Amino acid sequence: MTNSIICNIPDLSYLNIESESEIHYQLSPESLIQQSLELNQAQLNDTGALVVNTGRFTGRSPKDKFIVNDMLTNASVHWNDFNIPIEAKYFDSLYTKITKHLKDKQIWVRDASVCAGQKNKVNVRVINDTPWANLFCFNMFIRPKEEELTDFKPEWTIIQAPSFKADPETDDTRSENFSIINFSKKIILIGGTAYTGEMKKGMFTVLNFTLPFEKKILSMHCSANMGEDGTTALFFGLSGTGKTTLSADPDRKLIGDDEHGWSDENIFNFEGGCYAKCIDLSKEKEPQIFNAIRSGALVENTVFVKDSDEINFASKEITENTRVSYPLDYISNAIEPSIGNNPKNIFFLTCDAYGVLPPISRLSARQAMYHFLSGYTAKIAGTEAGITEPVSTFSTCFGAPFLPLHPVTYAEMLGEKIEKNKVKVWLINTGWTGGAYGTGERIKLTYTRSMIKAVLENKLDNINFYPHPIFKTEIPEACPEVPAILLNPINTWKDKVAYTEKAQSLAAKFIANFVKYQSVGYDDLSKDGPVV
Structure with missing residues (x-):
C-alpha cells in the first residue's frame, strides 16, 4: 500500500479478490499521478494535468453494454439495442475469470459515493487495474470524508480491468470488450476497454433504474445551476449541444454538469466532478473549463503541440471525443453539497x-x-x-x-x-x-x-x-x-x-x-x- 489516506485496506475476500500483488487503497491524486508517470502510462501537460491515451476505445461502446436478465430485470427493463440482455451464468463466469485475472496484478481500490446529500447517497467501491482510472473515479464520484471510511459499506461495486479481454465464443459477448450490470448482485463488470466514461455511465444507468423504480425520483441526463436568488435551471441535451458549457456560468452557482436527480424536495447531482469535452476548447469561450485543466485533472486522448507539452485542443488526431475530468470544486462557484431548489x-x-x-x-x-x-x-x-x-x-x-x-x-x-x-x-x-x-x-x-x-x-x-x-x-x-x-x-x-x-x-x-x-x-x- 502506498500513501493511503487511512491504514486499513478493506478485506476484498467477499469479492473473491485476493491480490498477490500490491493493493493501493484510497490514494491521493498526487500519488496516483506519480504512479501513472512511473508506469509510463501518462504525461503531464504544461499546466500540470495528467494526459492519457485510452487506447482502442475513445468513447463508449453501446453495443457491448449488457444487463443481466434475471427475476429482477426480466419484466422491468425495456430491452432494446441499448439494454441488451445476458444470462446470469455468463456474468458469473466472467466474474470468476476477471477476479482470477486480477490476482497477480496491482489493483487500485477507491471507496466513494453517488447522489449528493445523505438521503439518497449510494456507496460505491471501485477496483481498477491502472492508477489513472482510479484518479478518474476520485474526480467523478463523490469523495467521502476520512471518518466516513472507517465503517464504509459499499452498496455497489465496479470492477474495471481493461487488461482483461472476454472470449465472445464462450462468454456470450459481442467482442473482447464489455460492460455488464448485474442489478441483483449490484456489481458492474468492465473489461477490454480503458475508456473511463464506461464507469461513469455504468453508475448513471444504475441510478436510472433504481431511483425511478424504487424511490419515484426522476433521474436526468442534464446539467444544473442556481442563481443567487435560489432559482434553479436545468439543461438537457446530447453530447456536443452545450450542457457543460452553458451551465458553467460565472454568474450562477454550478450544481453539476451532466447527471441529476429530481425529488419532491430538490435537485441533486449524482457526481462529484465534471467530464467535459475538450475539442476546440479555448480560454475565451469556456474559461471555467479551460482553467480547470490543472494538476489533478485527467485529460483523455489529446495530442500536444509539436515539440511542446502544450495541449492542441483543436486536434482530432486521436478522436473528436477528447475529454477532461476534474473535481467539481475546480469550478470556483460550484455548490457544496451539490443540491439545488426545484x-x-x-x-x-x-x-x-x-x-x-x-x-x-x-x-x-x-x-x-x-x-x-x-x-x-x-x-x-x-x-x-x-x-x-x-x-x-x-x-x-x-x-x-x-x-x-x-x-x-x-x-x-x-x-x-x-x-x-x-x-x-x-x-x-x-x-x-x-x-x-x-x-x-x-x-x-x-x-x-x-x-x-x-x-x-x-x-x-x-x-x-x-x-x-x-x-x-x-x-x-x-x-x-x-x-x-x-x-x-x-x-x-x-x-x-x-x-x-x-x-x-x-x-x-x-x-x-x-x-x-x-x-x-x-x-x-x-x-x-x-x-x-
Missing part, C-alpha cells in the same frame, strides 16, 4: 445542423413531453465516415443509451413535475442559422448565453411570442442583446422557399420518429409536435 426553467438543447429551428422558443408542458421523448439533435458532416450532410439523431429523454426503463416512465414523471412546479420550458438551438451546415453559420455562443440570461432574469416575461408555422413552438419577437433577425430562422435564409422545404423535411423526421410512441398510448401527444 427548477423554475428547463432548457432543451439541440444542435440543429439543418439550420431550421429557432435559436430560442417556448414550449407548453405537452410540447415539453413531446420534445423530451424525441430528444433531437443532428450530427454534422465529417464527424463520422460516410456522413456528407447533416444527419438527424433522436435519443429519447436526451439519453437513450442509459435508460433501463421504458422512456414513457421518465417522460410522465417529467410532465408531472413541470405541471406541479409551474416550470417554464425552452427549446434552445445551439446549431446553425442562415442555412444548413456548410452553408449557414453556427449560432454565436454569446447570443445563446444572452438568450438564456434573458430567460433567467425574466426579461422575456413581457415580450410577445408567436408560433412557428411548422414546429408550433413560440418565438419571442425580441430578446436583449440578440439581433431580432436571428430569432426567426427563416429571416436568416436568403432562399425562403429552401428554408420551408428543409423545415418540412426535418418535421417529417420528427413525425416518423414519434410513431413508436403511439403504440404506448401517446397518439394524442403527437398533436403537440410539428406539422407538415
Whole structure:
C-alpha cells in the first residue's frame, strides 16, 4: 500500500479478490499521478494535468453494454439495442475469470459515493487495474470524508480491468470488450476497454433504474445551476449541444454538469466532478473549463503541440471525443453539497445542423413531453465516415443509451413535475442559422448565453411570442442583446422557399420518429409536435 489516506485496506475476500500483488487503497491524486508517470502510462501537460491515451476505445461502446436478465430485470427493463440482455451464468463466469485475472496484478481500490446529500447517497467501491482510472473515479464520484471510511459499506461495486479481454465464443459477448450490470448482485463488470466514461455511465444507468423504480425520483441526463436568488435551471441535451458549457456560468452557482436527480424536495447531482469535452476548447469561450485543466485533472486522448507539452485542443488526431475530468470544486462557484431548489426553467438543447429551428422558443408542458421523448439533435458532416450532410439523431429523454426503463416512465414523471412546479420550458438551438451546415453559420455562443440570461432574469416575461408555422413552438419577437433577425430562422435564409422545404423535411423526421410512441398510448401527444 502506498500513501493511503487511512491504514486499513478493506478485506476484498467477499469479492473473491485476493491480490498477490500490491493493493493501493484510497490514494491521493498526487500519488496516483506519480504512479501513472512511473508506469509510463501518462504525461503531464504544461499546466500540470495528467494526459492519457485510452487506447482502442475513445468513447463508449453501446453495443457491448449488457444487463443481466434475471427475476429482477426480466419484466422491468425495456430491452432494446441499448439494454441488451445476458444470462446470469455468463456474468458469473466472467466474474470468476476477471477476479482470477486480477490476482497477480496491482489493483487500485477507491471507496466513494453517488447522489449528493445523505438521503439518497449510494456507496460505491471501485477496483481498477491502472492508477489513472482510479484518479478518474476520485474526480467523478463523490469523495467521502476520512471518518466516513472507517465503517464504509459499499452498496455497489465496479470492477474495471481493461487488461482483461472476454472470449465472445464462450462468454456470450459481442467482442473482447464489455460492460455488464448485474442489478441483483449490484456489481458492474468492465473489461477490454480503458475508456473511463464506461464507469461513469455504468453508475448513471444504475441510478436510472433504481431511483425511478424504487424511490419515484426522476433521474436526468442534464446539467444544473442556481442563481443567487435560489432559482434553479436545468439543461438537457446530447453530447456536443452545450450542457457543460452553458451551465458553467460565472454568474450562477454550478450544481453539476451532466447527471441529476429530481425529488419532491430538490435537485441533486449524482457526481462529484465534471467530464467535459475538450475539442476546440479555448480560454475565451469556456474559461471555467479551460482553467480547470490543472494538476489533478485527467485529460483523455489529446495530442500536444509539436515539440511542446502544450495541449492542441483543436486536434482530432486521436478522436473528436477528447475529454477532461476534474473535481467539481475546480469550478470556483460550484455548490457544496451539490443540491439545488426545484427548477423554475428547463432548457432543451439541440444542435440543429439543418439550420431550421429557432435559436430560442417556448414550449407548453405537452410540447415539453413531446420534445423530451424525441430528444433531437443532428450530427454534422465529417464527424463520422460516410456522413456528407447533416444527419438527424433522436435519443429519447436526451439519453437513450442509459435508460433501463421504458422512456414513457421518465417522460410522465417529467410532465408531472413541470405541471406541479409551474416550470417554464425552452427549446434552445445551439446549431446553425442562415442555412444548413456548410452553408449557414453556427449560432454565436454569446447570443445563446444572452438568450438564456434573458430567460433567467425574466426579461422575456413581457415580450410577445408567436408560433412557428411548422414546429408550433413560440418565438419571442425580441430578446436583449440578440439581433431580432436571428430569432426567426427563416429571416436568416436568403432562399425562403429552401428554408420551408428543409423545415418540412426535418418535421417529417420528427413525425416518423414519434410513431413508436403511439403504440404506448401517446397518439394524442403527437398533436403537440410539428406539422407538415
